[in-house]
Amino acid sequence: GQQVMQIPQYQHVQEGEDFTTYCNSSTTLSNIQWYKQRPGGHPVFLIQLVKSGEVKKQKRLTFQFGEAKKNSSLHITATQTTDVGTYFCRTPPSAGGTSYGKLTFGQGTILTVHP
Amino acid sequence: NAGVTQTPKFRILKIGQSMTLQCTQDMNHNYMYWYRQDPGMGLKLIYYSVGAGITDKGEVPNGYNVSRSTTEDFPLRLELAAPSQTSVYFCASSSTGNNSPLHFGNGTRLTVT
Numbered sequence: 001g002q003q004v005m006q007i008p009q010y011q012h013v014q015e016g017e018d019f020t021t022y023c024n025s026s027t028t029l030s031n032i033q034w035y036k037q038r039p040g041g042h043p044v045f046l047i048q049l050v051k052s053g054e055v056k057k058q059k060r061l062t063f064q065f066g067e068a069k070k071n072s073s074l075h076i077t078a079t080q081t082t083d084v085g086t087y088f089c090r091t092p093p094s095a096g097g098t099s100y101g102k103l104t105f106g107q108g109t110i111l112t113v114h115p
Numbered sequence: 116n117a118g119v120t121q122t123p124k125f126r127i128l129k130i131g132q133s134m135t136l137q138c139t140q141d142m143n144h145n146y147m148y149w150y151r152q153d154p155g156m157g158l159k160l161i162y163y164s165v166g167a168g169i170t171d172k173g174e175v176p177n178g179y180n181v182s183r184s185t186t187e188d189f190p191l192r193l194e195l196a197a198p199s200q201t202s203v204y205f206c207a208s209s210s211t212g213n214n215s216p217l218h219f220g221n222g223t224r225l226t227v228t
Contacts, residue, residue, distance in 0.1 A: 030213065092213035
């Protein structure tokens with residue numbers, strides 16, 4: 001299976017500071033999805049990136065897919081206490097793979113925002 | 116639409132007991148999944164199904180069984196509960212495979228003592 005490394009594992013920020021989490025793959029990804037899980041909640045889909053170099057924005061969140069499609073980032077500008085939670089990336093098997101169910105979640109980045 | 120519904124929300128089992136975690140979705144999704152999440156950890160795939168009558172193992176299938184007799188339902192069975200199965204279990208569904216977002220249920224918090 002494909003190895004996806006998500007960093008950092010933890011991030012503590014003061015409210016108003018920026019935050020970035022990264023997902024790095026050893027192989028080319030066909031696409032990547034990002035999810036957010038609030039404490040005590042379930043993961044919620046945020047966005048999917050498909051194209052090389054793609055950048056998408058959702059209010060204060062900016063998602064990027066690397067030119068080589070081996071890495072991706074989620075950046076939050078001016079964090080708020082509502083941003084607290086764990087952010088996961090999710091990637092499919094190698095291009096051309098047929099194991100549709102065996103998509104892999106990254107280990108997640110736990111974000112704490114101090115008011 | 117209710118989306119993905121899981122029952123029960125909480126359960127405490129004694130070692131060796133069995134139980135079934137229920138999952139149903141009303142979105143007519145073909146793909147359904149069971150994940151477990153240990154405290155502070157990521158999501159590990161237990162089993163998945165690409166349609167009624169078809170199931171396949173994920174990363175951590177040992178100790179679990181599933182069935183998919185209908186499109187809507189995907190129950191997860193624990194036959195002989197062990198402390199290592201203490202976890203939060205999430206059911207999810209998606210319309211297709213690699214390129215569809217997952218829709219998660221609210222989870223079942225299981226403790227085995």
